[in-house]
Amino acid sequence: MAEIKDFRFRIVGADWKKHQAEVQKPTLRKRLKGKPIPALILLLLILAGCLFAGNLANHDPAGFYLQNLNEAPNAEFYFGTDSLGRDIYSMIWYGGRVSLSIGLMSMVIICIIGIPYGCISGLANTKVDAVLMRITEMANSIPNLLIVLLLVSFIGKQNEFTLSIIIGVTGWFPLARIVRSEVRQIRSSEYVLAARCMGVGFPKMMTRHLIPNFVSSILFVVLSSISSSMSMESTLSFLGLGLPVDVISWGSMLSLANRALLLDTWWVIIIPGIFLLVTLNCITSLGNFYRKETNQKHSNL
Template sequence: MKLQCDDFEIVGCNYIQQENIIPIKKIKKGIPYISIIVLSFIVLGCIFSQLVMNHDPKYMDLISSNLAPNKEFYFGTDSMGRDIFSMIWYGGKISLLIGVLSTIISTFIGITYGSISGISSEFIDDIMMRFTEIIISIPSILIIIFVQAMLGKSTSISISIVIGITSWMNIAKIVRSEVRQIRNSEYILAAKTMGANSAYIIWQHLLPNFISSIMFMIVTNLGSAIGTESTLSFLGIGLPLEIISWGSMLSLAEQALLTNQWWIILIPGIFLVATLVCITNIGNYIRKSSNKKLSNI
């Protein structure tokens, strides 16, 4: 019986369209455009704060203290007479710096630790993972307070280091799982045969394969670091008042609530919550996109 090639070509084309085009359309529909736009607006405003601010954020005008939002002070002033509008953009730069720096530290530690655990023997891998689980079982806020007490006076750098070295565990576990799956691949074995050391294999061969799997964790850690800094400052163990950040601004919340000065707590809180929500939405989108790509392979 003679077969017609046209029949096979039509079926094949339809199959390719269903496998490749439809998932891409579904991914595009889920892009959090609003979160990206809002986050970009906040980040750009903080980076170019000198162009946005209309007052010196560090200047204390006691005569103008505790003023409600008005034409001169768009977001009002705090109990020390500082302009909240200018403090938002200036302090946001510090909060974002802490978030980015601590995320870099935690990502580096997590990738290194997880990769070493993944390529090690069963015995060493088991010890390293048990150590990770012990640290995860301890509330992170207690570890942060303990380490910060050892370092002494709080600065933006010290806070970043403390948050970074206490938030790498989840990244390490994901990296370890990915490495265990691909460590016996042919190109890994070929690299070992040619004399490549462990560091070269991790950064040249393993990292490109699992970086997409941990991107959502990196983004999530960024938001968590900003929230942690704000929590520490709210509890009075974070940045001092002279170092302006969203967290140090929220440290005045108790006094503001007692005196009914809602703008001192509400406006910085809105910027902080909006930033965290946007980062969370972007992280969820990255996670969903990564899962869809893996399910199509």
């Protein structure tokens, strides 16, 4: 009820004033509830450390300090040294650059192959879609590590770029299947049908009408591909088929694990392994958060 300001009238009665509902603003604690803030902070700290490795490192990561072989963590070498006399603390930050770059490059390659392939299969007719999906299912039925090992042995000596290509080329199958299922759901929408009637080409159709509508659904797979690519690089390096020892990465550092177990130098394995596991868990936590958010939005529709 509007308030009467004319002095000739006077409103009487209980509770005559206009009621205004008090809207309680959510507290900061409620806003942050359920969000992976610790994982995000840890990941940002690791990324910042790798980005500013030149400022954090106190030794040459490629230097061989032969008078300090297999030293435990101390005041000079914070994380100790390996069997070659290299400073693990400095190697951690420079090696993180390589491992993260391999994960990101592999993720880009997976998206470049998987998203267009899934869009083509989703928009195609039943026969073409069946053929494309059978190819994906047959390739996905072969263990990924086996395909990677075959390609690595065929190419020979690896570097960051070739290893990223191998991991990306063999890891796009799950993304293509998810994209295909999302496109099959929205391909009958009015905006997609209108674009087809107007003769819109496939590249424009994919970038303007398809990807914006399923990008939130595939974000979990995209983030997970970074961690899986880093895990694959570490596995190959541990088997001696990844990056050479002179190329510093968390995986190549773990390739010395057998020698470290024989010499009882636990820090050579534990410290790089902790950084790798923490980074992978942080990325996975962010991916799970976005997946839950996407599922919740879909359930509310």
